[in-house]
Structure formats: C-alpha cells, structure tokens
Amino acid sequence: MGVVIRRTLAKHENMLAFKGEHATHCLKAIFGGVMSVFEEWGVRSVINASGAVTRLGGAPMPEPVLDAFCAAARESVCLDELQAAASRVIAAVTGAEAGLVTAGCSAALMLGAAAILAGDDPARMERLPQCDGFPHEFIIAREQRNPYDHAVRASGAKFVEVGFHEPVAGSGVRRVEAWEYEAAITPQTAGLFYVYDATARPRLEEIVDVAHRHGLPVLVDAAGEVYPRSNLKTLLESGADLVTFSGGKGIRGPQATGLLCGRRDLIASAAVQMLDMDDHPELWEPPTDFIDRTRMKGMPRQGIGRHLKVSKEQIIALLMALKLFSSGAYDRQRAEMTTWLQQIAATLEGLPVQCRLQVPGDGESLPILYVDVLEATAGISAMEVCRRLRRGEPAIQVGHGLLYEGKLVINPLNLNEARSAILARRLREELART
Ligand SMILES: *Cc1c(COP(=O)(O)O)cnc(C)c1O
Numbered sequence: 432m433g434v435v436i437r438r439t440l441a442k443h444e445n446m447l448a449f450k451g452e453h454a455t456h457c458l459k460a461i462f463g464g465v466m467s468v469f470e471e472w473g474v475r476s477v478i479n480a481s482g483a484v485t486r487l488g489g490a491p492m493p494e495p496v497l498d499a500f501c502a503a504a505r506e507s508v509c510l511d512e513l514q515a516a517a518s519r520v521i522a523a524v525t526g527a528e529a530g531l532v533t534a535g536c537s538a539a540l541m542l543g544a545a546a547i548l549a550g551d552d553p554a555r556m557e558r559l560p561q562c563d564g565f566p567h568e569f570i571i572a573r574e575q576r577n578p579y580d581h582a583v584r585a586s587g588a589k590f591v592e593v594g595f596h597e598p599v600a601g602s603g604v605r606r607v608e609a610w611e612y613e614a615a616i617t618p619q620t621a622g623l624f625y626v627y628d629a630t631a632r633p634r635l636e637e638i639v640d641v642a643h644r645h646g647l648p649v650l651v652d653a654a655g656e657v658y659p660r661s662n663l664k665t666l667l668e669s670g671a672d673l674v675t676f677s678g679g680k681g682i683r684g685p686q687a688t689g690l691l692c693g694r695r696d697l698i699a700s701a702a703v704q705m706l707d708m709d710d711h712p713e714l715w716e717p718p719t720d721f722i723d724r725t726r727m728k729g730m731p732r733q734g735i736g737r738h739l740k741v742s743k744e745q746i747i748a749l750l751m752a753l754k755l756f757s758s759g760a761y762d763r764q765r766a767e768m769t770t771w772l773q774q775i776a777a778t779l780e781g782l783p784v785q786c787r788l789q790v791p792g793d794g795e796s797l798p799i800l801y802v803d804v805l806e807a808t809a810g811i812s813a814m815e816v817c818r819r820l821r822r823g824e825p826a827i828q829v830g831h832g833l834l835y836e837g838k839l840v841i842n843p844l845n846l847n848e849a850r851s852a853i854l855a856r857r858l859r860e861e862l863a864r865t
Contacts, residue, residue, distance in 0.1 A: 510743065542701040784809070
C-alpha cells in the first residue's frame, strides 16, 4: 500500500487531481497524517459519509474526548464512585434524578428493563431473565417494534403489542392510540415501552399519563434523538421514568457508550445489576446518593447486566463529550460542514443528479446533502453508485436510507475537507461514466 506519509493535505482543488496510488497516499494523510492504523493491520479504512452509524464505528471523538479517555486509562478508580459522579453530571444535563453510563443505548434498554422488573429486590435480580411469578410484560405499539427490542426482551421481559401498522400496510390512516395501551394493561404488566422520535404517535405525554394512572413506569428508547439538544431534558420532563440515549451518535462519545437517565431508585437497580459486585457485604459502601443499599434486602451479586460493563475510560470520555455536546460546542462546525457539502454539490454540476442541501434552521442539527440520481439519464441507479463507492479505492460509504427512492444521503459528521473532496471526485467518476 506504499509508504507512510507524514504530511497533511491542503486544498480541495489539489485533492480533485489525485488518483490511484496518489489517492492512497492522500488517504494516509487524511487519516491523521500517518498510515491508517487499520491498514497497518490489513484492513481498509473507510471514508464515512453516513454519519454516526455503528456499522462504521460511530461518530468521530473530539480531541478533548480522546484526551480524557487516555488520561482515565492511566489511573484506577472505584467504578461505583465514578458512576455516582457521572450520575450527578447526567442529572445536571438532563434534569433526571439520576443517570448511568452504559455500554451503548442497547445496553441501557436492557438495564432499564431489568431495573423495572427487579426493582430493589436482589432475589429477583438473581433470577432474571426468569420472571415467573412477577409482572414482566411491556406494552409496545406494533408499529414501534424494531430489531433493537432484543435489548428489552433480553432482560426477560415479554412484549404485548397494541395497534397496527396501517399507513405502512397501505390499509388505512390511523396510528396506534393511547386507549389501546390502556386496554392492554393487566396484572402481568410491568411497564410501557416507547420508541421516541418527533413523529411518534401518540405523543409521549399521553403514554406517560396512561402508565402513571395505573402506577406503571415508561421506558423510552431515544437512542439517536439528541437533536434538538433540548430532547435531553424534554423527554424526561414529559414524566417518562427512564430514557435511554446513545453516547456514540450525536453526542460523539465513545461508540460503545450510552446513557440511562431517570428515577433514582431505578437507576440504582440498573447500576447494581451492571457493576462488578464481587465484594464483602461488610465492606460494600456505594455512594448513598447513587445506590441506597438500605432499600435492598441484601447485597446483590453479579447481575444480568454484568456483561454490559463500561470502562473508566469510556465513562470519563462520555462525560467530556456530553459536556461539549450540551454546551453547544459542536454548533460552530456546521458552517464548515455546509461548505464541504456545497463543494460536493458544485462538483456534481452538469451531471444527471439533483442535489438538495438541507441546512436545518435549529442552529444545531447537521446539514445534509441529498443527491437524487436521475437513473433514466444517468444509466446507473443510486444503489449501484452506492455499491461502487463502497468497493472503490478508497472505500466510501454514503447514507443508504433513501436508496429505494434513488437518493444518496451525504452526512458530513465524519468528513473533513480532504475526505469530502475525494467523495466528490468519486461521485463524479461514477456518474460521468455514461
Ligand atoms: C442506534 C439505536 C439503538 C442502539 O444504540 P447503541 O448506542 O448503538 O447501542 C437503539 N435504538 C435505536 C432506535 C437506535 O437508533
């Protein structure tokens, strides 16, 4: 693959000229001024224009986050004390009573469900995922079922579905309604589960109202829904008992981190089911504002979430990322990102595509470039362009969410000027073939 290049590459115009071997050399510069660490191990590195997708390793961690990660790796700490401190930070940022740093949003979902199932009872904690003899059903809208609900079911919980999927089935216009959740509540119901996005129906407040009238908690999956930033607060303000977010998406913390936020008693239950509990009951002294052991009949042992452990480095790095994110430190980059996308659109002028640059007016969300491939004129489908970019050199991945509509989605989160110039050149090459 050639030699290690120790220079950074400058300008857009220069980049457009690079081809073949040259492009490989450029790539090394682009991935940090040295040969890509992945290529040293024989793995292709990828230009990621898809955003914070897990498949490609998530979001880029800002320098202060990386520094925090390395600094934390050099010392030891009591994990329960560190999580207690994290809880206070998460509480301050989200308005929740307490919070826990988890191994991703999926992990937060499983721990949240486990906390609702077991509460303060160490005997139940020990039995999970066996739940015979106590309420363990979560009510969920059929239209909200998705592959991440493995996480909730892994706790031992069972789903009870309500509503239909009418608009997608093409059979009607109605969405699931609050009364349907209420009608499904039985003595076996442990809680209501809700997957949040701005278009989800019924609104979260209505679900919370139904649940609380029956003394039941609501667990919310809001993994990537961190824009607008106020979501970090408003979802909890709606009264939801537990809300989960990914740490490695918009927040730009370590890819394998997440947040569980909400009621103090439930967070304590989740924490003891995740933390390493190999200690003497006589010596166990968790911070009392985080884990109130007087509520528990005994000291829990290793719990169902023990395989979801989070490292001290991940916790510290996520706290730093959360601080940057919640203070609006990322907003400044939007202007520069918009310029990259404008340059890509300009490079595609005259080709059989329609570009639409969307710059959200909230001042927070990322700009996105939609490239509509006019297949009849271009003689190539968006799917095929996407495939060729992936197989090409360097490998490039664009957003694939609208391929069936003939659109490529360019998300600038993991781009920089040099990478976006290469992306523009490769798009031009593939679209100008005919
Ligand atoms: C990404 C995502 C998850 C999983 O989040 P991780 O942090 O990757 O574990 C769960 N639910 C939804 C809806 C998601 O989009």
